[in-house]
Amino acid sequence: MSKIILASGSPRRKELLEQIGIEFDIITSDVDETTLITQPDEYVKYLSRIKAQAVWDMVKDDDDYRNEDVVVIGADTIVSHKGHILTKPKDTGNAFDILKELAGDCHQVYTGVTLIKNNNVVSNFAEKTDVYCNDISDNEIREYISTGEPMDKAGAYGIQGRFAAFIGKIDGDYNNVVGLPVARVYQELKLWLN
Numbered sequence: 109m110s111k112i113i114l115a116s117g118s119p120r121r122k123e124l125l126e127q128i129g130i131e132f133d134i135i136t137s138d139v140d141e142t143t144l145i146t147q148p149d150e151y152v153k154y155l156s157r158i159k160a161q162a163v164w165d166m167v168k169d170d171d172d173y174r175n176e177d178v179v180v181i182g183a184d185t186i187v188s189h190k191g192h193i194l195t196k197p198k199d200t201g202n203a204f205d206i207l208k209e210l211a212g213d214c215h216q217v218y219t220g221v222t223l224i225k226n227n228n229v230v231s232n233f234a235e236k237t238d239v240y241c242n243d244i245s246d247n248e249i250r251e252y253i254s255t256g257e258p259m260d261k262a263g264a265y266g267i268q269g270r271f272a273a274f275i276g277k278i279d280g281d282y283n284n285v286v287g288l289p290v291a292r293v294y295q296e297l298k299l300w301l302n
């Protein structure tokens with residue numbers, strides 16, 4: 109049986125993979141996330157790949173994994189609004205600016221996923237979901253930021269949390285917004301697990 113490693117410290121990704129009944133280990137790395145890529149789908153495909161690659165490099169000579177079939181899953185999520193990329197907010201002022209920009213408009217959430225099996229990149233894709241935000245007043249934004257929810261999330265919000273109050277509709281996979289498009293990940297895993 110293949111061993112699966114989730115190369116992510118995101119509690120949301122752990123929950124989503126658990127939700128579909130997959131058994132896996134979690135190993136995280138600390139990759140340098142700076143890149144000059146500006147195209148959202150290429151950006152998340154690249155970052156998910158370097159996260160998966162870093163963990164593969166850590167485990168490839170490890171006694172627990174050396175003689176096993178190992179599949180490493182890396183992922184990266186960003187928000188894109190009018191063609192520019194929004195990652196996690198740097199501070200609460202930045203969170204305010206981001207949420208002000210997203211209010212009353214449609215934006216895209218991209219999650220990139222990479223599967224590495226035995227040193228080969230066997231899957232590297234980006235999934236897009238359109239998200240429509242209702243109008244949000246400055247006071248509502250300030251209150252939302254005071255919950256602390258935005259700070260570790262791309263686009264400074266969590267659709268699975270209090271920000272649900274401001275989502276008019278989405279077009280695409282909800283789980284992709286939360287950080288992992290598990291239905292597509294499952295389809296890919298089926299191809300590569302034994």
Ligand SMILES: Cc1cn([C@H]2C[C@H](O)[C@@H](COP(=O)(O)OP(=O)(O)OP(=O)(O)O)O2)c(=O)[nH]c1=O
Nearest residue numbers: 116117118184185261262265266267285286287
């Ligand atoms: C848009 C959105 C993002 N997010 C989260 C998912 C990701 O955890 C985070 C984006 O940051 P990422 O850099 O993709 O991931 P991470 O730093 O949390 O974890 P790792 O690099 O170890 O894999 O934003 C939500 O939880 N809800 C949302 O609605």
